[in-house]
Amino acid sequence: MNGAESLVHTLIACGIDTVFANPGTSEMHFVAALDRIPGINCVLCLDETVASGAADMYWRTKGRPAATLLHCGPGLANALANLHNARRGRSGIVNIVGDQATYHRPLDAPLTADTEGWARPVSGWVRTAMTADAVGHDAAEAVAAARTGTIATLILPADTAWTEGGVIGTPQPVPPRPTADASAIDAAAEVLRSGEPALLLLGGRTLTDATLRIATAIVQTTGAKMLAEMFNARMERGQGRPPIERIPYQIDAAVHSLEGIRHLILVEAKPPVGFFAYPGKKGRLWPDDCTVHTLADIGQDGVAALQALAERIGAGTPEIAVTPRPAPAKEAIAPETVATSIAALLPDDSVVIDEGISFGRGFSRFTHGAAPHLWLQVPGGAIGGGLPGAVGAAIGSGRRVLAIQADGSAMYSITALWTMARCNLDVTVVILANRKYAILLHEYANVGANPGRTAMDMLDLGHPDIDFVRLAEGMGVAAAQAGSMEKLNELMAASFERKGPFLIELLT
Amino acid sequence: MNGAESLVHTLIACGIDTVFANPGTSEMHFVAALDRIPGINCVLCLDETVASGAADMYWRTKGRPAATLLHCGPGLANALANLHNARRGRSGIVNIVGDQATYHRPLDAPLTADTEGWARPVSGWVRTAMTADAVGHDAAEAVAAARTGTIATLILPADTAWTEGGVIGTPQPVPPRPTADASAIDAAAEVLRSGEPALLLLGGRTLTDATLRIATAIVQTTGAKMLAEMFNARMERGQGRPPIERIPYQIDAAVHSLEGIRHLILVEAKPPVGFFAYPGKKGRLWPDDCTVHTLADIGQDGVAALQALAERIGAGTPEIAVTPRPAPAKEAIAPETVATSIAALLPDDSVVIDEGISFGRGFSRFTHGAAPHLWLQVPGGAIGGGLPGAVGAAIGSGRRVLAIQADGSAMYSITALWTMARCNLDVTVVILANRKYAILLHEYANVGANPGRTAMDMLDLGHPDIDFVRLAEGMGVAAAQAGSMEKLNELMAASFERKGPFLIELLT
Incomplete structure (x- = not known):
């Protein structure tokens, strides 16, 4: 050997x-x-x-x-x-x-x-x-x-x-995650009982149906708020599960989301900061007069900590409002309509990969009524995680994957389509084709100038337009273009019924 | 500012x-x-x-x-x-x-x-x-x-x-490259006069027409041999220029190329070693009884050193044999015929980017009779340098670029095609589409086994075949497939006449 x-x-x-x-x-x-x-x-x-x-x-x-x-x-x-x-x-x-x-x-x-x-x-x-x-x-x-x-x-x-002489290694035990300090649970309980404005910031492994129910019970009992981190590896979402919003990406909205909070309680979450710095704007997102508490650190067991906290404060059974499943949208193509159609059509127990960048940024709040699903983001912000992730998620879950994919970021890892074809993975890719780096045009506007020709040469993806249908077909993935919500609805629904990958180029 | x-x-x-x-x-x-x-x-x-x-x-x-x-x-x-x-x-x-x-x-x-x-x-x-x-x-x-x-x-x-307060920097002088030691020139001259089998190994900036003439004069005067390194950043080649072969990639051929040499004289070259190690084979390519001399180190001025050496040994005017320009090949598609057609059709003063990997490996020796050209390899061996390099070479040179591109390696940086289209660069891409990682299948055979299904799943690029014509068109590059030498000749000649990029998928 x-x-x-x-x-x-x-x-x-x-x-x-x-x-x-x-x-x-x-x-x-x-x-x-x-x-x-x-x-x-x-x-x-x-x-x-x-x-x-x-x-x-x-x-x-x-x-x-x-x-x-x-x-x-x-x-x-x-x-x-x-x-x-x-x-x-x-x-x-x-x-x-x-x-x-x-x-x-x-x-x-x-x-x-x-x-x-x-x-x-x-x-x-x-x-x-x-x-x-x-x-x-x-x-x-x-x-x-x-x-x-x-x-x-x-x-x-x-x-x-x-070289000969190999020796098979012995599987080693995986230590359990350390539990949070008892003092952290005491402190969080005290804060929540104080009645001062408090917010649970949830991250890591806490964003499951079961744990969100515990967190919801805590906030319903105490009047605290809860949010998830800006980017999350894995969120269990959809109809019947406790809805939770995330800290927004945009810096002013992010600061606004924490305004008035006096106690920020971290549960497997990091102290929230701006994705980037901006001249004259805050880096740390919480108010100056807000105290940051850690219920469970990144490596600790936040689920057990929340359970202990719920018991400590005598949290009851949470009430989970059921968001109705919407009908597919038929109006003009826009973030709300696309998200609404996704909520309408998404199959049960599917996996959504979200690299929607600017057009897709607000999809989350329109999709609480979708069938139960996993929602995976790109937590490091490095562009190009979406399509490769769809490959891994399809193989890992054995379920239908919907990849919500911005066009610019798709091109960093477009060859993932070929692996989808080779393995006949059940992936529906929706390319949000605005044919520009829309996120950067927005940022450029913040710099305070209208982009001239040189800047546009670096921010615009037209000239030539990328034809994602041809790219997909070139790698063995069936594909079609959608220029209306009706067409998107039809293609998306059909893709969810078929075996194997399908790409929809949505002209936004 | x-x-x-x-x-x-x-x-x-x-x-x-x-x-x-x-x-x-x-x-x-x-x-x-x-x-x-x-x-x-x-x-x-x-x-x-x-x-x-x-x-x-x-x-x-x-x-x-x-x-x-x-x-x-x-x-x-x-x-x-x-x-x-x-x-x-x-x-x-x-x-x-x-x-x-x-x-x-x-x-x-x-x-x-x-x-x-x-x-x-x-x-x-x-x-x-x-x-x-x-x-x-x-x-x-x-x-x-x-x-x-x-x-x-x-x-x-x-x-x-x-932040305001920028200060424009002052351009700084670039120091000249250090000259080689006089003692190194003495030692090389002595070796060459000894009559023992010697070889000049040329690299770096020495592979120009002018410097190769000096090196040719030296070897014609002394009976020494000369070779270029295995991979070279830049070689001036083609009709009327001194032909030089490279150390082969394949390990046995590489060792063979230096057999019998007693003195290896490095000129802006590193001591030659195998690209990889293989069980039971040499890593250092030169014979055990061969002495390695450095005429000019990597950072030194090898051109001046060769000039000094030529004067020291009284080298005369070199005789440069002119390789005739071949006619385009019309036989079956094979490395020799493709290389021959390239030699026949390549425009004057063009730039060849060579990421031909296995099918393209032997093109060099069939192209000495091509019109004068620059030949650029991928000297670090990291896959995916070819198509991006063609973008840079077209902009840097303002000349026609021919990218000889293996199919597997093309996929590491395929989006370079879009930039070719956007900038309307005069690039002809010839994809050598054998639809497998041929280099790895060859290496696998050396491991001594026939690949089974699992191995083939990692070495074969079919299932599905990649359609490079569709990929190119999807990024705005005109493209066509060639299944015969006649078709390749026709497409290649036409591409050299038109403005802008063109991709040929050659089924090898």
């Missing part, structure tokens, strides 16, 4: 069943081992940003890590933007990077790069396997680390893969 | 005339300054790998750096693979990365990342501007560094761009 074989056996023993792969020469022994040893579904991605983005949303839908298979430092580099998103969303990924043989690295061959150096800023765990007999143990540690919700980067020099 | 305006004025004063841009919110003041101050051609790229790949080959064709405009750490991350290639090719790039405001960075907003940490492995110069009045000076230093042939990464926090 060589190192690569010990790696595959270890991954299987540790519960890894999926590898999102973009292999190269230095990974051929790993590929051969995956071929010889059944048990892992290998999904080819045409570039590495698809592999890492897919692994991110596989975790968020499956709750278990997938592995990647990347090629040397530059292959890792291509994956970093979506690994950044995964890190911000606290996804677990076993990030496997093949590399030069240990004895070849000092020769500085062309592809040699600082693989560890590039990995470290996104990884909670990094190791380069140095001998074949260490690979299995290293892989078991990597999986254990990934299962806590971090990126575990295992660098696999080619000789550690091909 | 704010910091962004001082940056634009400084770039213009220092001779920067082109920015390959993929902006975001934190760069809006820089975009506004580029808009207000005329003098820089801003080229929008749909993702950052296109921007960095274009800047790389702009340098190689123009001999001056272009700037990039990237967005925060994740935007830089997307650019790293082609920056790796640029580093290996010793290209000069002023790599400008907008980032969070200095006072916002500690708040750890979602897009905040280790921008400096990711930049450092590819950059010869890295600096984060910390105040508006420093930006101009920092930019002048960045340009000076880039002009020596390195990547100079200037990180521009948003507040240093928008």
Whole structure:
């Protein structure tokens, strides 16, 4: 058994069943081992940003890590933007990077790069396997680390893969998440009893139906408010589930959302800050006279903390208002109408990937009446997470995926469409084609100038228009254009009924 | 004048005339300054790998750096693979990365990342501007560094761009390259006079018509051999120019190419090593009894060193055999016939971008009889340099560009086609569509196994076939498929006559 074989056996023993792969020469022994040893579904991605983005949303839908298979430092580099998103969303990924043989690295061959150096800023765990007999143990540690919700980067020099002497690693226990301090629960209870304006800010794993019911009971009992973070890895939403709004992206609206709050209680959430700084505007979003309390820190068990807090304050049974399911909208194409049609048509228990950027930003509040669904955002703000994420979510969930996708950001990872076609994934992609970087035109207006020709050359996506139907068909995905809400409704409903991927280019 | 305006004025004063841009919110003041101050051609790229790949080959064709405009750490991350290639090719790039405001960075907003940490492995110069009045000076230093042939990464926090008090930086002198040691010239002359088998290994800036004539004179006078490195940033080639072969990529052929050599004389070249390690095969390519001499180190002036060496040994006028221009090939599609047709049809003074990977690997030796041209490879081996490079080469050279592009690697940066269309660049793209990762299938065979279903799932690009004609048309590039040499010849000749880009999908 060589190192690569010990790696595959270890991954299987540790519960890894999926590898999102973009292999190269230095990974051929790993590929051969995956071929010889059944048990892992290998999904080819045409570039590495698809592999890492897919692994991110596989975790968020499956709750278990997938592995990647990347090629040397530059292959890792291509994956970093979506690994950044995964890190911000606290996804677990076993990030496997093949590399030069240990004895070849000092020769500085062309592809040699600082693989560890590039990995470290996104990884909670990094190791380069140095001998074949260490690979299995290293892989078991990597999986254990990934299962806590971090990126575990295992660098696999080619000789550690091909050398005999591999030893299968023993699956390691995953420690439970630490519980919140009792004093934090006391403090939050005291704040809520004080009657001063308070807000629960929820993030991390608290945005589930069950936990939102607890949080809703708390706020209904105490008169506090609740919000979710600006970007969230995973929200259980839809009809019958407790609706929750998010801190808005736009800086003035974000500040406004916390106005008058005297106590901000964080539950697996970070102190809320502006996505960017703006001249003369606040960076920290909470009022100056507001005290920030932490009920449960990022790594702690916020669900248990909320449960304890609810008991402490004697919260009752929450009343969950049921938002009616709307009919598909037939008016002009606009954010509200598109969101309304999504709410009307979305199948039960589906997964929505939201990289709608500017046009899609307000979809959330029009979709509380949709059938129950998961809503996944791009929590790190690195563009291009949507389409790769749809690949991973479709494989991870086995459910229908709706990818709400801005046109500009679609182009950072458009080759994800090919993997959707190859694996015949049930993904409906709705491209919001406004043919510009609308978010940047809005920001440019804030700078206080009308864009001239040079600026427009950098903000406008026309000249030529991108034809997403042709792009999709070029990668084997059936597609059609919608220029009206009627057409969008018809195409979306039909796509939800068929097997496999379908792309709708919506002219907004 | 704010910091962004001082940056634009400084770039213009220092001779920067082109920015390959993929902006975001934190760069809006820089975009506004580029808009207000005329003098820089801003080229929008749909993702950052296109921007960095274009800047790389702009340098190689123009001999001056272009700037990039990237967005925060994740935007830089997307650019790293082609920056790796640029580093290996010793290209000069002023790599400008907008980032969070200095006072916002500690708040750890979602897009905040280790921008400096990711930049450092590819950059010869890295600096984060910390105040508006420093930006101009920092930019002048960045340009000076880039002009020596390195990547100079200037990180521009948003507040240093928008704050008033900018000061235009003074262009700084670029030091001449250091000359080689006199003792190195003495030693090389002695070796060549000894009559023992010797080989000049040429790299860097020595692969020009003029310098190859000097090298040819030396080897014709002394009986030594000469070769170019395996991958080269820039080779002047074609009819009437001294032909030179390269060290082959394939490991056994590479070792064979240096067999029997007793003295290896490096001229702006590194000691040659295998691109990868293989079990039981050599990493260092030269024979064990061969002595390695350095005539001119990587950073030294190899051209002057060769001139001095030629004088020292009394080299005469070289005889340059003129390879006849072939007729277009009409036989079956094969590497030789495709290369022969390229040699027949290539316009005078054009630029060839070679990311032909496996099918295109042998094109070099069939194209010595082509009209004089520049031949640019992907020297770092990071996949996806070809199409972005074609953008940069077309803008840098103002000449016809032929991009010889493998299909698998095309998909890492396919959005470069859109920029070709937007700028109406004279680029002919020939996609070598074998619909597989042929290089990896070959490597897999070396592992000693027939690929099973799982391996083929990671090595085969069919299911579905990628339709490059549709992809090109989807991004505004006219395109056609060629299934015969006659059709290839017809399409290639026609593309060379028309303005703007054209893509040919060659079914190999």
